[in-house]
Amino acid sequence: MAKTLYDKLWESHVVHQDEGGAALIYIDLHLTHEVTTPQAYEGLRLSQRKLHRTDKTIAVPDHNVPSTSDRMEKIDDPESRLQLETLKQNSEDFGVEYIPMDDIRQGIVHIIGPEQGLTQPGKTIVCGDSHTATHGAFGALAFGIGTSDVEHTLATQTLSMQKSKNMLVKVEGELPVGTTSKDLILAIIGRIGTAGGTGHVIEYQGDAFTNLSMEGRMTVCNMTIEGGARAGLIAPDGKTLEYLKGKPHAPKGAAWEAAVTYWQSLKTDDSAVFDKEIVIQASEIIPHVTWGTSPEDVLPITASVPAPEDFDDTDKQSGARRSLEYMGLEPGTPLDQVPVDKVFIGSCTNGRIEDLRAAAAVMKGRKVADTVTTLVVPGSGLVKYQAEEEGLDQIFLEAGAEWREPSCSMCLGMNPDFLNPGERCASTSNRNFEGRQGRGGRTHLLSPAMAAAAALTGRLTDVRTVMEE
Amino acid sequence: MDKFTVLTGVAAAIPMVNVDTDMIMPKQFLKTIKRTGLGIAAFYDMRYDENEVERPEFILNQEPFRKTKILIAGKNFGCGSSREHAPWGLLDFGIRCVIAPSFADIFYNNCFKNGILCVTLPEVQVDALTQKADGAEFTVDLDSLEITEPDGSKTSFELDSTRRHNMLNGLDDIALTLNHIDKIKAFESKQQAQQPWLYN
């Protein structure tokens, strides 16, 4: 029978099939960070269990890590400090490789997996973090898990789970100039809704995805969870191999050749059938921005803030009413007239080198508006190093933006970077939930280029108009 | 994990769609290194105002809903992050069953790992239960897969047999999996032969 890529990845990892429908799935890579692991290690200690094996797990601190340059000397919040120390201690006690904060490889867990060559096609990858979906960009089956499953993976290197259904999102044609991978995934979520992918694994097919760089593909897969799907997948191709070759953990020599042969088999069979299919034309997608408190509340930047009555569904109407109140927005206001107080460029969605290049291209030789605080936060030490080699830090600093150390930073306010009540932020992160970036903070999701444009004008702005000037 | 057989208690309805995990458990509570004590933080921003004073209009701040054991919720409940702090908070508050038209996948799974039963029912049935959730007690029976409403009427639901069995018996997932340790090792040997680069 013809199979999808997901079917193949699933079947090649079944250790045991239960009669009740659950299967035991082998996990090839386990990424860990400080927030979702302490209780898992506590559980192991209480039950006197060890790791089944230590060579498939790696630990890195990210969520609580401050983005300021004095972060090695002091972390003011005692709870953050304790959580970070706990990760280090647990990693040492249980024999897991740990990347410390002062290591150039440190960064957001979903950025460092690919950078280190740990993320590879065909692997099953888990992490106690929903944006693990990022790694699907390599044709790996990657998904977020809760802390109990983190403990289960540490103890057994497997997970007990039910197979999801197959969903296909096909985007044909070329994205217009000024439209990026972020706009593409925002448009997809706008179309399918935050529950559109629930119970499914999404495979992305079509020129719009194959034309993207690996960085762009990671942005798309990263936000798959915002569409409710367990994981997102893009079949590996020449770009995937090119990205991986020579990375520290990528196979070398004969092993590389053997791996490549296997990786090339990882694609959906022509006649495979999906349970659900969506087709979108790339040419219709222009830069997008969110207006509400759910990633599905998204519109092209040329649109205006909708009114609750614009929606047919009564649930959606009440949701919109609540969102607009929280966001402090009046229906009918053109989106490009909405002023912002802060701009955040970073996160596991858009904290990679290509994202920083895109933002720098917009800011180069221009100045950030006086009314706006702009934070540029590289996703890892290696991204930071590369950006500085290319002089991007100077472009940001000369424009009046801040250049920070790698951290999750203002994506969620667990570290010292957050929004104050009522503050409005143009953010390249992935969630605009109420309070996500700080209690009472208002988030508009957009691409790095769009965020840079908003920094310059002090309001949400169509980046295409800035680039024309 | 505690067994789940029959649960009787007050049901509270929060009929909102897309209630996300940031609403159920805001980020400032993710810094704990413990599983317990998160009950006070559940639905924090909905329960307390900026000055940390209770909002009297929020249902879980009202009697008898302070003793809620069953939550009746809207579509796509628990969407967003993988934080298990969300179910830990519900559990610590005293909630052991959530009934909704649909759940986000990771949240759903996390609940079962902590002995919280998620019941998925068609929207009309959830709406009907919402109407009856006036503070009287409901009973959820996992053995007979039935909800008994205060007026005695019954609604049946479905659940996959593995989850039902594990919940009824309060089984430890890890111990169950370790029963298959030989299969895990056999898988590793086979995979290592076929894809040696995974074992460097």
Ligand code: SF4
């Ligand atoms: S950058 Fe944001 S979404 Fe990504 S791992 Fe960090 S907190 Fe989570």
